[in-house]
Every structure is written in structure tokens, then in C-alpha cells.
Amino acid sequence: xxxxxxxxxxxxxxxxxxxxxxxxxxxxxxxxxxxxxxxxxxxxxxxxxxxxxxxxxxxxxxxxxxxxxxxxxxxxxxxxxxxxxxxxxxxxxxxxxxxxxxxxxxxxxxxxxxxxxxxxxxxxxxxxxxxxxxxxxxxxxxxxxxxxxxxxxxxxxxxxxxxxxxxxxxxxxxxxxxxxxxxxxxxxxxxxxxxxxxxxxxxxxxxxxxxxxxxxxxxxxxxxxxxxxxxxxxxxxxxxxxxxxxxxxxxxxxxxxxxxxxxxxxxxxxxxxxxxxxxxxxxxxxxxxxxxxxxxxxxxxxxxxxxxxxxxxxxxxxxxxxxxxxxxxxxxxxxxxxxxxxxxxxxxxxxxxxxxxxxxxxxxxxxxxxxxxxxxxxxx
Numbered sequence: 001x002x003x004x005x006x007x008x009x010x011x012x013x014x015x016x017x018x019x020x021x022x023x024x025x026x027x028x029x030x031x032x033x034x035x036x037x038x039x040x041x042x043x044x045x046x047x048x049x050x051x052x053x054x055x056x057x058x059x060x061x062x063x064x065x066x067x068x069x070x071x072x073x074x075x076x077x078x079x080x081x082x083x084x085x086x087x088x089x090x091x092x093x094x095x096x097x098x099x100x101x102x103x104x105x106x107x108x109x110x111x112x113x114x115x116x117x118x119x120x121x122x123x124x125x126x127x128x129x130x131x132x133x134x135x136x137x138x139x140x141x142x143x144x145x146x147x148x149x150x151x152x153x154x155x156x157x158x159x160x161x162x163x164x165x166x167x168x169x170x171x172x173x174x175x176x177x178x179x180x181x182x183x184x185x186x187x188x189x190x191x192x193x194x195x196x197x198x199x200x201x202x203x204x205x206x207x208x209x210x211x212x213x214x215x216x217x218x219x220x221x222x223x224x225x226x227x228x229x230x231x232x233x234x235x236x237x238x239x240x241x242x243x244x245x246x247x248x249x250x251x252x253x254x255x256x257x258x259x260x261x262x263x264x265x266x267x268x269x270x271x272x273x274x275x276x277x278x279x280x281x282x283x284x285x286x287x288x289x290x291x292x293x294x295x296x297x298x299x300x301x302x303x304x305x306x307x308x309x310x311x312x313x314x315x316x317x318x319x320x321x322x323x324x325x326x327x328x329x330x331x332x333x334x335x336x337x338x339x340x341x342x343x344x345x346x347x348x349x350x351x352x353x354x355x356x357x358x359x360x361x362x363x364x365x366x367x368x369x370x371x372x373x374x375x376x377x378x379x380x
């Protein structure tokens with residue numbers, strides 16, 4: 001099966017935001033100022049007085065027909081900016097640290113767990129960035145003598161509107177002072193030009209979620225095409241960044257084997273294997289709440305055609321024999337190009353690890369320590 005690389009439907013970016021809401025008390029906030037003064041964008045900037053007033057305004061916009069992803073809400077984060085990735089019980093996870101910069105995303109990926117995880121209207125961009133930067137500085141100091149992976153993109157796309165927020169540049173500036181910190185910025189965009197000329201990149205890893213173009217067209221509405229992602233990864237690599245790639249979720253269909261092989265061939269034609277820090281693999285998985293959401297809102301249900309079984313963490317996955325077939329094929333496609341690129345699974349069982357990669361991990365700390373060993377030997 002042959003698919004030319006093109007994007008079906010409009011690609012989305014910050015220009016698709018129609019309304020920006022900000023707290024009137026934060027008029028002097030640096031991030032609020034960026035949105036109030038940026039040129040070339042047509043969104044309306046509207047102030048709110050407090051949480052009650054914000055709720056009233058949101059209800060008014062909903063009544064007017066505004067879509068959730070057309071509204072950007074600038075507000076303080078009352079929780080923790082830096083925390084351990086929650087992972088999933090009973091499976092092996094990578095144990096990395098998460099930087100929470102934003103909740104929700106511009107893109108419309110059909111499989112995204114945020115569809116049921118975040119029960120709120122709008123994209124929430126945290127505006128008290130001075131607290132974020134302070135917390136990250138403290139994290140860096142606490143880990144001066146320990147290798148750590150930390151990244152954005154758990155609850156949003158790291159770079160979807162970074163040309164305005166400027167958050168990535170600040171995170172790079174902070175973490176580049178500690179070579180033991182590997183900062184990962186994950187994206188499905190090609191919005192990296194503003195980052196290419198940064199001088200000291202430290203051990204920053206620009207990472208892309210990859211899929212076959214067929215899956216991008218079908219399930220990743222509004223995102224950059226595969227060709228655009230790989231072209232930006234090539235530029236990032238040439239400019240001195242480490243790169244990483246995530247095949248997650250892997251979604252199978254008739255002809256998936258050839259399409260994933262072609263995708264992997266294109267990846268290694270774009271980026272030298274020596275410039276890739278890691279590649280992760282994860283099969284499509286979901287909760288019952290997610291399936292109910294897809295049914296309720298009439299979303300495409302082709303994604304559920306295959307048979308699934310619930311795991312110990314309550315998430316439904318392809319049968320074990322099917323996952324092994326998937327992973328074995330994709331691992332071989334990668335190994336045809338490089339025997340050395342570090343591979344890991346996201347939220348997989350210990351027996352899959354042993355059968356597919358020959359690694360005997362009994363808990364997440366085993367994977368974390370293995371990755372630290374890899375990074376220490378390869379980059380420090």
C-alpha cells in the first residue's frame with residue numbers, strides 16, 4: 001500500500017485561536033503582554049475579573065458557538081509545575097519528570113487520552129511562568145549529580161504556540177546549565193525555526209511523535225505532515241540538538257507493515273542514527289471511558305476494529321501476540337538501519353520487554369536506570 005505524504009484537511013496553529021482570555025489583574029504579566037502586543041494574529045483579547053467571571057464568559061462563548069480549541073485561557077497554575085510522570089500501575093514506565101506548562105492542545109488527535117482526562121473548556125496556558133522557571137531551577141540544582149530526563153508535552157503539544165509564549169527557549173536556558181539534565185520537548189508540529197539559533201542547547205532533545213501518513217491523515221487532524229516533521233527534525237539535528245522519536249500509539253490496519261517500514265526508512269534518511277537519543281514504541285491503548293466518549297460524540301470508530309483485552313492497569317490493548325508481532329516488525333525495521341539506537345516501550349508489561357527486546361525489567365526503576373546508563377555512556 002503506497003501513500004503519498006500530504007496532509008488532509010487544514011493544519012492548525014496559533015492562528016486558529018479566536019479568543020484569548022486573561023485576568024485583568026495580570027495586565028503586566030510577561031506572558032499576557034506577549035499576547036496583547038503580538039502582531040499578525042486576529043484573536044480577540046478579553047479580560048476577566050475572577051474565576052466566577054471567567055466561568056460566565058466561557059458559558060457566553062459556548063452559547064455563541066465557540067469551539068473549545070478556539071479559546072485560550074491565560075491563568076495561574078495552582079498546582080505543581082514539575083512532577084513525576086504518573087505512568088500506569090502494573091506496567092513498566094520510563095519514570096521521567098514532567099513540566100506542566102499548559103493543559104489541552106490545538107490539535108484534534110482522535111486517540112488522545114486528554115479527550116476524557118481533561119473535563120474543561122478551552123486551552124489553559126499557565127501564565128505564572130516565573131514560578132515555573134524558579135521550580136525548574138530548583139529541580140536542576142537538586143539534580144546536579146544525577147542524570148535526569150524531564151520534558152514537556154504530557155498534557156499539551158510543547159511547541160504549538162511557542163513562537164509567542166517563548167517558554168521553550170527559557171527552559172533550554174535553564175537546563176543547559178546542568179549537563180545532567182536531558183530536556184525533552186515533544187511535538188507533532190514543525191514549529192522550531194525560532195529555536196535553531198540558540199547558542200547553548202545543553203542536552204536538549206527535540207522529539208517528534210511519528211506515525212504513518214495514513215494514520216496522521218486519519219487520526220491526527222490539524223498536525224504537521226510526516227514529511228514536515230522529519231524535515232524539521234533534520235534541521236534540528238543539523239543545528240546541534242539531540243533528537244528523539246515516539247511511535248505511540250501504533251495503530252494497525254491493512255498494509256500497516258509496509259507503511260511503518262517506509263516511515264522508518266524516511267526517518268533514518270532524514271536524521272543520522274547517531275543523532276537520535278531514543279525511540280519509544282507503544283501500541284494503541286484506551287480506557288472504557290474513552291471508548292464511550294468516542295461513541296457518544298460519533299467519532300471514527302475504525303480504531304476499535306481489532307480485538308483488545310484489558311490489562312492490569314485497566315487499559316485495553318491489542319492481544320499480546322498481536323503486540324509482539326507489531327513490536328518485532330518495527331524493531332527489525334529500526335535495526336535494519338541501526339543496531340545502537342536506544343529503544344524502549346511506553347507502558348508495557350515485563351513479559352513484552354523480555355520477549356521483544358530481551359531486557360529483564362521487573363519494575364519501572366529498572367528502565368529508568370537503564371536509560372541513565374545509556375545517556376551517561378553516550379553523551380556525558
